[in-house]
Amino acid sequence: MQLPLLSIISVNYNHSHVTDELLDSIYRHNTYSNIEIIVVDNASTINPVPEWQQKYPEVLFIRIEKNLGFAGGNNLGLSYANGTYFFLVNNDTEFTPLLIETLLHTLETHPQVGVVCPKIKYFQQPDTLQYVGFTPMNYYTCQNKCVGQFEKDNGQYDNREAPTGFAHGAAMMLKKEAVAKAGLMHENYFLYYEEGDWCDRIKKQGFEIWVNTKALIYHKESVSVGQKSALKEYFMNRNRILFIRRNAPYHCKLFFLFYFILIVTPKNIISYIKDRKPAFIKQLARAIYWNITQPTNSVHLGFKP
Secondary structure, eight states: OOOOOEEEEEEESSOHHHHHHHHHHHHHHOOOSSEEEEEEEEOOSSOOHHHHHHHOTTSEEEEESSOOHHHHHHHHHHHHOOOSEEEEEOTTEEOOTTHHHHHHHHHHHOTTEEEEEEEEEESSSTTBEEESOBOOOBTTTTBOOBTTTTOBOSSTTTTOEEEOSOOOTTEEEEEHHHHHHHOSOOGGGOSSSHHHHHHHHHHHTTOEEEEEEEEEEEEOTTTTTOSSOHHHHHHHHHHHHHHHHHHSOHHHHHHHHHHIIIIIHHHHHHHHHHTTOTHHHHHHHHHHHHHHHSOTTOOOOOOOO
16 A cells, blocks of 8 residues: 655755755654655755755755745745645754654544644753643733753653644644645744744644654754844744734734733843843844734745844
């Protein structure tokens, strides 16, 4: 019997050696035979595609000349995908044995599941958890919790195959049917919160988001953006507001507006000053201004520090 085709999609930006490591880990650990691999190079300064095509001739590489962000790059990859299932993985992840089979089993045996994620552990600290699920979103404050993050993995979350609040963008496997009904990721996020918005829309189509901790992937956190940067501060603040504008009920939006201006903004400014990063205040102001001037469905055209 023919196994269903799985499309593995990843986006690269200026870290081709990291993508090399991902591809090598797929070939080293994967035992699922019916896959296609699609890598989108998101306008890296140096074009890595010619070298990749020599090293990995069976992979489809797509080079674009304008940075479309996380959502845009993955959406482009999805447009080339032929699979019944899609596995979106950050290029800074490392596969482990039976990762694909374990996640596919969840999707194939639970018709209501549209998205499933594996347990995620930090690559540099392989005994430390990053993700075993998310709590539901508090739409008044746009806050939720990443379950298990920074905990030592002592097996406390093993064998968990169950619904969770949201998927993790570093590694999420989806049914084609769920994507067809909910649509692609909204590209106006550009970076951060887009997978949360996507999950909300997928759930509105009647699907559930699950985690299966019997599957494991390692994540080299923040290779592309850095642990703390102007880029990250701008998009985290901008898209936190945008997420509420797009997804929260009206009364939650109103509460969040006052919460963000009266509590979050002063707290962030104090933190930037304390950390000797006063330039981040400008990025916070830009994030707020963008939401005042832009509709929720506009496309962001890039980032200028």
